[in-house]
Amino acid sequence: MKLVGIGDLFIPKAFILEGFRILEKEGVEVEVLDWELENHKELQNVNLLVENGTSEAYDPPAYILEAVKDADIIITQFCPINSKVIDQCPNLKVIGVLRSGYENINVDYAHSKKILVYNTPGRNADAVADFTVGAMIAECRNIARGHQGLKEGRWIREYPNTAHIPDLPGKTVGSSGLGEIGLKVAKRLTGFDMHMIGCDPFVTEVPDYIQLLPLEELLKKSDFVTLHVRLTEETEGMIDAERLSLMKAQAYLINTSRSALVDEKALYDALDSGKLAGAALDVFDVEPPGIDYPLVTLDNVTLTPHMAGGSIDAFYQSPKKLAAEIAKLWTGESSRYVINRTLFDDFMQGVWPGQARGTLD
Secondary structure (H helix, E strand, C coil), X not given: CEEEEEECCCCCHHXXXXXXXXXXXXXXXXXXXXXCCCCHHHHHHHHHHHHHCCHHHCCCCHHHHHHHCCCCEEXXXXXXXXXXXXXXXXXXXXXXXXXXXXXXXXXHHHHHCCCEEEXXXXXXXXXXXXXXXXXXXXXXXXXXHHHHHHHCCCCCCCCCCHHHCCCCCCCEEEEECCCHHHHHHHHHHHCCCCEEEEECCCCCCCCCCEEECCHHHHHHHCCEEEECCCCCCCXXXXXXHHHHHHCCCCCEEEECCCHHHECHHHHHHHHHCCCCCEEEECCCCCCCCCCCCHHHHCCCEEECCXXXXXXXXXXXXXXXXXXXXXXXXXXXXXCCCECCHHHHHHHHHHHCCCCCCCCCC
């Protein structure tokens, strides 16, 4: 059996080789190549192409197609695995994605070919949670603006929110989304003695320090709203003008998830009018945004270049986490990392015959 990994500028082949060494015990041949990109901008352009379209919007280069053609297992982080790739891999049984998002995989087509697809949920949950808390504080306390002012030789004492800069204790934070990241953000913010409320249609039980509310009620009650939901047809544009109008006057919006969750024009209007005190944004409809991008022109936003999930620990640990879950196939176990779980039983009985008898330990 052969595994082919595709490294990139964030998770290089050395990390993948080390992480998937565990499968060599079962006789798996592990090969890894790097996706040869000139710079991070090129990678970002591919990612945006896929996020704004589908995995079919980009075909990997010929040398990657050649490398994976005999693979039983393909591991990737950002390199798209679309129908063209799948059709050229007659032995393919498993696709693994080294991150939570899997927009770069044609999951429906893989499922139709009885290929099991894994992602790595929560692999950068700590990184994003840390960043979210930092961005929230940076925005409401004007840390980035003060820093930039000093760099420009300005000693700034007046900011858009000077009259109502908040202390954090006692304030209410509403988290839309209570997956791993949302829960980690909530846990961190309890250390600031903040009141936590949340909404998530897929969650019925939460720690006792979180109060579950419908989204509309959450927006009305929160001093800070932070978004941690997956982008789907249902969630696209969920924070629109109507819902922004429900938020408290002088509230803050934090988005380290996906830009398309928010109507950017409506957000701009809410910030420009002073309805909202501020926003901290790590994601944008157009990346990178130019200096004349509407949100960039405002002075009550903290903007960062899509970097919330980037930490060396997250990148290094991702292959190890995914490898441990894929290794369960040799003992016949499923995994919460499997995206197309309805396929699992048929997969084990037909596609993976005789393989679930290993002794991985």
